[in-house]
Structure formats: C-alpha cells, structure tokens
Amino acid sequence: MTATAAARATFSVFGTMAVLLVTDQSALGAARLLADAELAAVDLACNRFRPDSELTQLNEAGGAARPVSLLFADLIATALRAAELTDGLVDPTCAAALASLGYDRDFSELAAGYAGPAGRGDEGPVTSEQSPATGEQNPATGEQSPVDGEAGPVTGWRSVELNLAGPSVQLRHGAQLDLGATAKARAADRCAGLIAEELGCGVLVSLGGDISVAGPAPTGGWQVRVTDDHAAGPESPGQTVAITGGGLATSSTTVRTWLADGRRVHHIIDPATGQPAQPCWRTVSVTAGSCVDANTASTAAIIRGESAPAWLADCGLPARLVRPDGTVVTAGGWPPEDQTTDPPGRGNEAGDPAGAAG
Amino acid sequence: MGGDDVRSAVARRDEGMRRVRRLTWRAGAAGVVGSVLIAAAFGHHTSSTASHHPAQPGGILVPGHPPTAAPGSGQVNSGAS
Numbered sequence: 001m002t003a004t005a006a007a008r009a010t011f012s013v014f015g016t017m018a019v020l021l022v023t024d025q026s027a028l029g030a031a032r033l034l035a036d037a038e039l040a041a042v043d044l045a046c047n048r049f050r051p052d053s054e055l056t057q058l059n060e061a062g063g064a065a066r067p068v069s070l071l072f073a074d075l076i077a078t079a080l081r082a083a084e085l086t087d088g089l090v091d092p093t094c095a096a097a098l099a100s101l102g103y104d105r106d107f108s109e110l111a112a113g114y115a116g117p118a119g120r121g122d123e124g125p126v127t128s129e130q131s132p133a134t135g136e137q138n139p140a141t142g143e144q145s146p147v148d149g150e151a152g153p154v155t156g157w158r159s160v161e162l163n164l165a166g167p168s169v170q171l172r173h174g175a176q177l178d179l180g181a182t183a184k185a186r187a188a189d190r191c192a193g194l195i196a197e198e199l200g201c202g203v204l205v206s207l208g209g210d211i212s213v214a215g216p217a218p219t220g221g222w223q224v225r226v227t228d229d230h231a232a233g234p235e236s237p238g239q240t241v242a243i244t245g246g247g248l249a250t251s252s253t254t255v256r257t258w259l260a261d262g263r264r265v266h267h268i269i270d271p272a273t274g275q276p277a278q279p280c281w282r283t284v285s286v287t288a289g290s291c292v293d294a295n296t297a298s299t300a301a302i303i304r305g306e307s308a309p310a311w312l313a314d315c316g317l318p319a320r321l322v323r324p325d326g327t328v329v330t331a332g333g334w335p336p337e338d339q340t341t342d343p344p345g346r347g348n349e350a351g352d353p354a355g356a357a358g
Numbered sequence: 359m360g361g362d363d364v365r366s367a368v369a370r371r372d373e374g375m376r377r378v379r380r381l382t383w384r385a386g387a388a389g390v391v392g393s394v395l396i397a398a399a400f401g402h403h404t405s406s407t408a409s410h411h412p413a414q415p416g417g418i419l420v421p422g423h424p425p426t427a428a429p430g431s432g433q434v435n436s437g438a439s
Contacts, residue, residue, distance in 0.1 A: 008433075019434045085418050209437045224425075225432030240432040241425035248425070252438030285436060289419025297418055316420040335427040 013039050014047075014184055016208030022195070023202035023218050030199055035191045039207075042187040045072040046179045048095065055177055058169055059095065065163070065170035073167035076160065078186045078292055079179050083157035085293075086300040091271040093155040095178035098269060154271045180267070185249055185295035188212035192291075210249045212291035217244040226285040226320055228254050239320065239328075239337055247291025251298040252283040268302050280305035283322040286312065287334075 007028035009020040018039075022031050046055040054072045068076070079092035159175035162168075171177065189212045192205040196215030204213045204222045209229075213222050220242055227238030229252070241248075253268060253276070270277045284301040288294035297317050301308035309331040312319040318334040328337065 021433060204434065206434045206436070209435060211434065211436050220428070221426065222434075223428045223430065223432045225435045227435055227437040229435075229437045235431055236435070236437075238435075238437075240428045240430055242428040243421070243425050244423050246419070246421040248436050250436045250438055254438065283438065287421045287425050289421055293419045315418050317418065318421065318424045333424045335425060337427075 014043065014187075014207060016184075017206075018208070019204070019206040020191075021204040021222070022199075023216065024199070027195075027199045027201045031195045031201070031203060034195050034198060035205065038191050038194060039187060041071055042075070042183060042190070045069060046075050046183050048178055048180070055179065058171060059176045061171070063171055063174070065161075065168050067166055067168045070167065073162060073164060073169070075179055075183050075186055076162050076169060076177070077164070079177075079182045080157055080160060080162060082182050082292070082296040082299075086296060088157060088271055089300040089303045090181050090296050091154055091157050091269075092177050092179055092181065093157055093159060093175045094181075094269040094271065094274075095176035096174075097154050097274040098178055098180075098267065099176075100274070152274050154269070154274055156271070181299050182292055182296065184208060185210040185212070185247065185290075185292040188291045189247065210247070210291050210295055211243075212247045213243060213245060224248055226250060228252050228283050228322070237326075241287075241335060243287055246287060246289045247294040248285065248287045249291055249295035249298050250283060250285040251295065251302050253277070253279050253302060254282050268299060270303050277303040278305060279324055281308065281321045282324045284308065284319060285321075286317050286319045288317055 006025040007022050009028060009032050011018050011020075011032075018035075020028070020031060020035055022028050043050070044053055047053045048055055048059075050056060054068055058066050058068070076092070079090075082090040083092060155173050155175040159171060159173045160177065161170040161172060163170075184207045188205045188207045188210050191207075192203050192212040192214040195201070195203040195205070200215070202213070202215040202217050204211060211222075211224060221244045223240055223242050225236070225238050225240050226248070227236045227250075229236065251268060268277045269275070281302055284298045286294045286298040286301065288297055294317075297312060297315065297319070301312060301319065301321065304311055309319070309321060309329050312321075312331040316332060318332040319330065320334050321329045321331070323329070330336070
C-alpha cells in the first residue's frame with residue numbers, strides 16, 4: 001500500500017507553497033508548464049492586490065457593468081455557487097470587511113508589518129504548534145470580541161450580477177469582491193483537470209494545502225497529511241489519509257492571523273457580522289468531489305460552529321474537525337485516527353456524529 | 359357496408375396512432391429519466407477529471423470514494439495557508 005508519485009515539483013504561488021505530483025516522471029515538465037500558465041491567468045483575473053487584475057478593476061468600477069474574461073466569469077460563478085450551496089456562509093463580498101480589519105494588502109506584507117525584524121514572539125503569526133487564534137477570547141464562552149471600526153453584515157452575494165452572455169459582471173449596492181475563499185481551490189481543480197486531460201497521467205495539485213487530484217491515482221491512493229498548517233513538517237500533529245479522486249481542503253483559524261486594534265484576528269469572515277468567525281473549530285478538513293467543493297464545505301463549517309459536524313454528515317462529506325483544545329471530531333465517514341501517528345497527549349477522539357445526525 | 363368498413367378502418371388507424379403516440383411519449387420520458395440518472399451517477403467524474411470546465415450548479419459534490427486511513431507522514435500536507 002505504499003503510494004509514491006513518480007515526480008514532484010514544489011514552487012511558490014499566490015503567496016503560498018504549491019506542490020505538483022504526477023504519476024509519470026516524463027510528464028512533470030509539461031505539467032509544470034500547464035500549471036504555471038493556468039495559475040498566472042488566475043492571478044491576473046482575481047488577485048485583490050494587483051491593480052491590473054480584473055477583480056481590482058471590477059471593484060473600482062463604481063457599480064457599472066464590466067465585461068470580463070471567461071476565466072474570471074468562471075471564478076465568480078464558482079464563488080456564487082459556493083454562496084448558494086452554503087446559504088450565504090461562504091460569501092464573496094467580504095472584501096470590505098477584510099479591509100476594515102487591516103487585510104488590505106498582500107498577507108506577507110501584513111505579517112511583516114506586525115512581526116518586524118525583532119518583534120516575533122507574541123506578535124508573530126500563530127502556527128500549528130502554538131495556541132489557536134484566541135487573542136481576546138471570553139474564557140467562558142470562547143467568543144472573540146468584535147474589532148473596533150467598520151463592522152456589520154457584508155453586502156451579500158446576491159449583489160453580484162453575473163451575466164454569462166458576454167460575459168459581464170455588475171456589483172450592486174457597493175459590493176466589493178474577494179474570491180479568496182474559493183479561487184485558490186478552483187485553480188487547483190482547473191490545473192489538475194487540465195494536466196490529467198492533456199497529459200493522461202495521474203496528478204495531484206496542492207495550492208497552499210487545497211488539494212485536487214485527477215487522472216489515475218497511484219497504488220494506495222494519494223497520501224495526504226491533514227494538519228493545521230500546510231507548510232508544517234511531515235511529523236506535524238494531524239492524521240494521514242489516502243484519497244483517489246476529487247479534492248481535500250483544510251480551513252483553519254490558526255494560520256492566516258494578524259493583529260487588528262490589538263486583537264488577533266483571522267481571515268474567515270462570518271458574513272452575518274462582518275467579523276472573523278467565532279473559533280469553535282481551529283481546523284476543519286473535508287473531502288469532496290472537487291477541491292473547491294471541499295474548501296467550500298470546510299470554510300462553511302468554520303463559520304457554522306457547533307452545527308458543522310451534523311451539516312457535513314447530512315451533506316455526505318467526510319470531515320475532520322479540531323477544536324481549539326485539540327479535541328478531534330469526525331463526520332461523514334472520515335476514517336478513524338491511526339493512533340500510531342498521533343503525538344503524545346494530543347486530542348481526544350470524539351467519534352463520528354454521522355449516525356446521530358442521520 | 360362500405361361505409362362501415364371505412365369507419366372501421368379509420369377507427370383502427372386512430373387507435374394505432376394513439377398507441378404510437380403513447381409509445382413515443384414513454385420512450386421520450388424514459389430517455390429523460392435515464393439522462394438524469396446518468397448525470398447524477400457520473401456527476402462527480404465530471405468534476406474530478408475535467409474540472410477545468412465551469413462549475414456545475416447543484417449540491418456540494420461528494421467524493422467518489424471516502425478517504426481511507428494511511429500510514430506515515432503523507433506525500434503532501436493539507437492545512438491552512
């Protein structure tokens with residue numbers, strides 16, 4: 001049952017780490033070229049911090065309808081579909097809320113802004129080895145206090161009018177788009193599908209831990225370590241599972257964090273409040289028929305809070321949820337932990353609520 | 359008698375036409391149902407193997423196979439970024 005890919009490439013993209021695995025050694029070069037071209041196109045379409053991106057130009061259009069590329073239309077359609085499937089929990093109009101929290105530039109600049117050359121420690125980003133993002137928590141409820149400044153419900157995904165004939169997009173009611181919740185996962189799906197179709201090999205594409213696989217899987221499947229931080233070491237706390245198709249994504253409140261008004265906040269916005277979601281779960285991992293669907297579900301689960309395991313089970317989605325104290329809850333047929341891979345003293349297996357949830 | 363023969367022939371013809379229309383409608387309906395079932399059964403393949411096509415509406419796609427436990431540290435991490 002040893003699953004080994006024939007070839008591997010690791011590179012940086014979207015400010016994070018990408019991994020490309022293919023089952024055919026000779027296909028790696030062509031696969032990388034296909035991935036590079038696709039990822040460059042996605043970046044030009046929807047990078048919120050590029051002045052020349054279609055997304056920036058749309059956000060600055062003052063509500064006027066703008067023609068968009070087929071790729072950008074696909075990325076917006078994906079985001080709107082995610083919003084619809086989650087009853088608006090995964091909403092692409094969170095740009096203003098993120099900006100009001102200070103996330104108005106590339107995250108590496110944001111992180112550098114508060115870390116500083118000698119300031120790491122209390123001010124540094126939280127990693128999977130440290131406490132979860134609970135800067136100003138109420139110790140009794142675990143709830144975070146809202147950050148001062150602009151807050152309130154986001155404009156809402158129904159303010160985005162996508163006309164596929166053309167195509168064109170109009171942002172009404174002052175809506176501002178941020179496709180961060182779905183674009184990376186959709187890009188992984190697009191790359192994996194393209195490489196498998198063009199080169200006929202098995203492929204795994206990981207973009208910052210959002211994983212899509214396509215084509216024939218290696219013997220034993222693709223082996224994935226599910227953990228808090230995609231860049232953590234191979235022995236980091238977590239669980240190893242094998243997948244043979246679709247996607248696997250992990251959302252977490254512990255990695256992409258920064259200080260806003262002296263409080264540590266994270267990037268997963270609850271559209272109902274315009275504030276970071278309450279930290280009921282520090283990490284949620286989901287497998288689905290595609291990476292973007294897995295990511296949609298894992299993000300929605302973070303925002304849903306306590307009701308997430310039952311919702312995931314109802315959707316038929318295998319999932320692993322980790323509470324801030326490390327307790328693990330599984331749902332939807334996620335395999336039991338392999339106790340031999342657990343670090344000493346970590347988490348208590350709380351079982352699969354799928355049966356209880358129906 | 360000739361008139362009766364004609365009426366009888368017309369009646370038989372009309373009955374035959376009704377049967378043909380019923381069969382045609384049933385065949386069409388069966389085709390539609392079959393298409394829906396095939397689309398439902400193989401929808402996840404559309405996403406996993408040719409997922410650079412625009413996303414399809416509908417529910418969240420479930421995986422074709424659930425994940426299985428695996429030994430070791432894995433080939434790649436899935437974690438937040």
